[in-house]
Amino acid sequence: MLYDRLVAGYPPDVAEQYRAAGYWIGQTHTAMLTESAAAHGQAVAIGDGRRNLTYRELLDQSRRLANGLIDELGLRPGDRAVVQFPNVVEYVEVVFALFDAGVLPVFALASHTAGDIADLVARAGAAAYLTVDSFGGTDFRSRAEHLAGVGTTTPAGRPLATVVAELDRADPWAAVRSANAESTGRSGAPSDIAFLQLSGGTTGAPKLIGRTHDDYLYSVRESVRICGLDESSVFGVVLPVSHNFTMSSPGILGALHTGARIVMVPATDARTVLATVAAAGITQLSVVPPLVTAWLDSPEAERYDVSALRVLQVGGAKLAESVARRVPDLFPNATLQQVFGMAEGLVNYTRLDDAVERIVATQGRPISPGDEVRVVDAAGAEVPAGQEGSLQTRGPYTIREYWHGASPESFTPDGFYRTGDRVIRDADGYLVVVGRDKDQINRAGEKIAPTEVEGALLTHPAVRDASVVGVPDDRLGERTVAYVIPTAAAVAAGTLPDGFAVRGFLRAAGLAGFKIPDEVLIVEEFPTTAVGKVSKKDQRVDAAAPESPGPASADPLDTDRLLADLADKLMVDRGALTGDLPLADSGIDSLQLMALLDKWRAAGAGGLDFETVAQSPTIRDLIAAVRRAGAR
Incomplete structure (x- = not known):
């Protein structure tokens, strides 16, 4: 089977150690679903309110789609296909179809703009773009038509193939799905790269992360064990389905591995989520801190019977201890589980039987005895337990290189991944996340590079300089604040840009919605440090200062x-x-x-x-x- 050079980077002797230890068992994603369908064939695997699929139907439908993608689009083993889907059943169908066809899914987010997708198609060397017609007011079909219309081609010189799922049809894939429900036999070897995830790094363009079948499914199996997921579980999908957290911790793959049922929750507001938990009997949710805060503060909090929920996982950003202690007020039967992980590999969990003080105050410990973790100072020397330092890791499910060798500086000479996180590790190996080595904003679990937003701001004709910072926020974890210095011409003409106009400019320029600043402040100058650099520390303090409340209205709904x-x-x-x-x-x-x-x-x-x-x-x-x- 001919593959592009998609090397995972594990030294051969290390790979053999992981196999001998039983971490890598030689299973592909296709084989995992086949085994689950054999064991749980008539049980419902997934539903989104529009469609339900049993395990047997999911396997058959994904195989038929795989054969159609090969026959109609000419996709070949080792090709890459960018998939951009909201939280719908079709996402799981198409991902397993691509696995079966030996094609690598590239997991875009539904929130990515047309410009983001075009860039991702180019950098991944994608042979196909697969999406839905429209969802939630976004016209995804037009993106597919644009990519095809501008003559986008693959590295082999073929036209980019585009496929759009028609969500309002009984079979959204009718135009491409084959009658052949046999496996294609092209799913590759367990040691092959299975897909490409996107990093949440500090540069504008996310790096591509190649994960093998063996390493990723090991993390899924261990997550299932640690998180208490089994065939009686009902896993509710609230976060974007293509997030690494939602995919594998234990996520939808963990649910499919165990024979559990997946329920796509249609929105993230308290009423929708709590009503769905009550109606569907959801037993496990994976969420980010801002959602927990919003639900706790909502008047809907006491209106639904959410006693079915057994585990509430919170990750993507640090959960404030004060919020963690309030979780039982909303979910009295659920155990809070803090999760700290990354698409590059390492995942940490608090354990379900941990003491409450450990659960509310730490972000957990690694899932595997094979995880090697070290916390180092600026010179690279390990620091004692209880001291803050930079986190480095290597192990049986952490990458040794980015796809095609990008960003080699992210790895040490002895193969440790430099995560960029600042942590404190206690004597038992539990981590407390205290910040980042590099300038990065974590807004509701989405990573934002200030330099990317600053670059976009500087293209505005009335902006002379820009500085973007993250400021602590009770709901978002961090909100994004942009300081803008207008040009002399704009000042002289009295045409200073306002926050609303600047935000609209960034949106029109194609910046993803979650990257657009929550606040834009027009200033005459930036504060500076003693050596003349912009003091982002002072800007954060200034932006965090409380404002005076405005006048109250007699009728709050006028x-x-x-x-x-x-x-x-x-x-x-x-x-x-x-x-x-x-x-x-x-x-x-x-x-x-x-x-x-x-x-x-x-x-x-x-x-x-x-x-x-x-x-x-x-x-x-x-x-x-x-x-x-x-x-x-």
Whole structure:
């Protein structure tokens, strides 16, 4: 079988050690699903409210799709295919179809822009782009048509193949799915690269991470054991399904390995999530800290029977101890499990039987006895337990190199991965995350490189200089604040950019929504250090300073007050929010909408649902929907 040079980087003697220890058992993802279908064939594997598939159906449908992709698109073993899907059943179908065909999925996020996708297609040397027609107001089909229309080609000179799943059809893959339900036999060897994940690194373009069948499925199996997942479990998918956390810790792959049932939760607001937990009997959720905070603070918190939930996993960013201690208030039967991991490999969990003080105060310990962890000082010397340092690791599921050898400086000469995290390790091996070595913002679990946002800001004709920082935020973990110095010409002409206009400029420039600053501050100069460098520390302190509260309104749901709430959340002038402005162009994200939704429900709009809010075409439609709900 001919593959491009997709080397995982494990030295042969180390690979043999991992096999001898039983970490790598020689199983592919295709073989894993085949075994689960044999053991749990008639049990429901996954559902999203539109479609349900049993294990047998998932196996058959993915095989038929694999044969169709080969016959119709001419995909070959070792090809790469960028997949961009929301949380729908079709994502799991297409991923296992690609595994069966020996094609490497490249896991884009649904939030990635058209520009992000074009860049990813180019850097991965992709032969195909697979997505849905539309979802949640995003037209994904147009991206596929654009890529095809501009003549995008593969490294072999073939035109880029594009496939769009029609979500409103009984069989969304009818145009390409084959009648042949036999395995293609092309899924490759367990030691082959199975897929490419995206790093959450500090540069603008995420690095590509090649994970083998053997190493990834080992982490899945160990996660299943540690997290208590079994065939009676119901795993709720709230985070983006292609995130490494959602995929493997233990995630959807862990659920499929054990014969559990996967439920795609349609939204992230408290009402939707808690109602789905109650209705579907969800036993395990994997979430990020801002969602936990939002749910705890929501008036919906006591309205649903969520007693089925047994494990609440929180990762992606550090969970504040004060929030961790409140989890039993919302989920009385659930054990909190803190998770600290990375797409490059190492995963740490608090254990379900750990003492409460350890669960709320640490981010866990590694999953494998084969994980080697060291915490070092600036000179590379290991520091004693209890002291802060930089985290380095190697082990049976941590990469030894990025795809095609990118960023070699991320690895030590003896094969340890430099994670970039600052941690404290206690005498028992539990880690407490205290920060990052490099300048990076962790907003609701999404990693943002300030330099990328600063570069985009500097393309604005009225911006002379820009500095972007992350500021602690109770809901987001960190919010993004941009300091902007206008050009002399803009100052002289009185045409200073405002925050709303700058955010709109970044959106039009193609910056992903989660990277657009939550706040833009127009300033005359930046604070500097003693040696003349921009003091981002002082900027963080300034941005974190509390503002004076605005005047209260007698009617919290009158139009002016609702617009003021929106302007406050978007951190723009009230006058910038015209009624005809499309909500999608306002720059508001789902976490901000959730916070407003909770506030408006508490103020009297109790019947308001998240879908109505999120799908309002314009600001005027949103205000009208809130006022109608308040008048009932």
